[in-house]
Amino acid sequence: MLLLGLTGSIATGKSTVSAILTSPPHSLPLIDADLLARQAVEPGTKAYHQIITYFGPSTPDLLLRLPPPPPAAKPQDEKHSDDKPAPKGRPLNRAALGRRVFGDTEAKKRDRAVLNRIIHPAVRRAMFKALLYCYVRGCWAVVLDVPLLFESGWDRLCASVVVVAVRDPELQIRRLLERDRAQGGGMTPQEATERVRSQWDVRLKAERCLGRNGAGVLPGFLAGKGGEEEARGLVIWNDGDKAELRREVGLVMDKVRRKSPRWWSWVCLLVPPVGFAAASWQLVRNLLDGWAWERRRKMEKAKL
Ligand SMILES: CC(C)(COP(=O)(O)OP(=O)(O)OC[C@H]1O[C@@H](n2cnc3c(N)ncnc32)[C@H](O)[C@@H]1O)[C@@H](O)C(=O)NCCC(=O)NCCS
Ligand SMILES: Nc1ncnc2c1ncn2[C@@H]1O[C@H](COP(=O)(O)OP(=O)(O)OP(=O)(O)O)[C@@H](O)[C@H]1O
Numbered sequence: 001m002l003l004l005g006l007t008g009s010i011a012t013g014k015s016t017v018s019a020i021l022t023s024p025p026h027s028l029p030l031i032d033a034d035l036l037a038r039q040a041v042e043p044g045t046k047a048y049h050q051i052i053t054y055f056g057p058s059t060p061d062l063l064l065r066l067p068p069p070p071p072a073a074k075p076q077d078e079k080h081s082d083d084k085p086a087p088k089g090r091p092l093n094r095a096a097l098g099r100r101v102f103g104d105t106e107a108k109k110r111d112r113a114v115l116n117r118i119i120h121p122a123v124r125r126a127m128f129k130a131l132l133y134c135y136v137r138g139c140w141a142v143v144l145d146v147p148l149l150f151e152s153g154w155d156r157l158c159a160s161v162v163v164v165a166v167r168d169p170e171l172q173i174r175r176l177l178e179r180d181r182a183q184g185g186g187m188t189p190q191e192a193t194e195r196v197r198s199q200w201d202v203r204l205k206a207e208r209c210l211g212r213n214g215a216g217v218l219p220g221f222l223a224g225k226g227g228e229e230e231a232r233g234l235v236i237w238n239d240g241d242k243a244e245l246r247r248e249v250g251l252v253m254d255k256v257r258r259k260s261p262r263w264w265s266w267v268c269l270l271v272p273p274v275g276f277a278a279a280s281w282q283l284v285r286n287l288l289d290g291w292a293w294e295r296r297r298k299m300e301k302a303k304l
Contacts, residue, residue, distance in 0.1 A: 001134060001269070002141035002260040004028070005158035007149035007209075009202035011193050012174035013164045013238040013245060018145045020249045029139055031130045033123055033146040040122035044088030048169075050118045051092065055111070059100055063090040095185065103194040112198065120152065140265045141256075142209045150208055151200065157285040160256050163209040165202040171239060172196060209233040211293035212286065231259035232285075 006021070008014045021028045040047045056062050101112040127144070132140040147157050166172050173192045180187040200208075212233030234255065236248045267274030 001139055001265055002160065002256070003131075003158040004141055004143050004256065005149045005155055005161040006143050006145045006164070007147060007155075007161065007205060008164035009172065009199050009205065010147065011179060012202050013175075013236075014145055014147065014164050016238075016242065016245065017162070017164050017236065017249055019145055020246055021143050021253075027247075028141055028143050029134050030052070030143045030145060031127055033056055033127065033144070033148075036123045036126040036130075037119050040119050040126065041092055042088075043091055045122070047118050047122050048089065048092065051115070052089075053065060054114055054118070055097065059096055061093050061096045064093045066090055067119055087232070096185075097192065098195070102191070102198045104197050107256075108194075108198075119154070135269075138266075138269060140262050149198065150205060155212075156283055156288070156290065159260060159282055160231050160234065161209050161212060162236060162252055163202070164236045164238050165206045165207045166239050167203070167237060168239055172202070206235040208293055209235055211296075228257050231255040232289075 004021075006014055007019055015034075018030050018032065020026065022030045041051060052062065097115070101108055101115050103109075127146075131142065144154060144158065146152065146154050149158075149161065155161050167244060173189065174195060176192045176195065177187060177189065180192070210233050214228050234252045236245070236252060238245050238248075268278055
């Protein structure tokens, strides 16, 4: 099964691309890390209680006020609803938590690291479960939409990674604010900038992604050259309109299909040793390319 990592920065268009990939003609299954992260902090979960314990005392608006009960829920009705689960607590106020953790200051970076440590293990477990489900169903490929794909190391498991990026940073902020307004949010330009700065620059992610197409650590005959190898790291520049984005996604998927045809995933599924060897080789290549990229970046920084 082909693991297709999909990443980018906030509001660069990952969800728009994943919507294209999950609908015809691609119709791929999707594992959405943002969605799993939301489920991981629903009232009653372990992560929910950990967040309240750590952030609660210093964040007065951490929990949402529950809306008043609808008129139908009269006291006499409640007598007959013993089988309903007891409320597990008020939902988290995500906007307030976002204000706590997104930004450049040391305090925010520390808080973000704490939040990641609380949520990411649950997201990882849920992702592995979802992957297993896709595997036993014999899926040819699955899209992993993970905003922090490189930061969390999930890129190492992916045969192909697609970064959705924009060249113009102002366009990213504009789209983020427009989406927030359309959803009735009240994000300020300052908050939008802080969110963007809480992740790697998306152009750096694009560079990192292209580094997967052979960073020069393997001899040429092992690394492969040209065409198919380019499908290990692909960048979609999303500065144009949605029609252009759809066309770009089509081109990217043509490359991915040429690299990993369906028959190959059947061989890997039906002959487990072949599947295991292919996955191990993938992992080794991704680790080597990642290290080579880190080393190159350190050397470039040292030159400055
Ligand atoms: C802070 C929270 C509550 C804010 O919620 P909100 O609904 O406003 O944003 P949402 O979850 O939709 O995320 C929007 C985007 O923000 C970016 N983002 C989210 N979490 C992080 C993070 N820890 N670090 C950097 N960027 C992040 C991603 O690009 C994401 O797509 C939420 O983002 C969260 O719980 N983050 C921690 C979990 C996480 O790392 N999620 C990313 C996928 S694993
Ligand atoms: N090519 C495009 N033209 C116009 N608007 C676009 C384009 N691509 C994305 N958008 C809009 O930009 C906003 C952000 O896109 P999207 O939600 O797909 O980003 P995202 O990377 O998934 O964000 P997040 O990291 O917050 O999940 C959305 O309102 C979307 O409709």
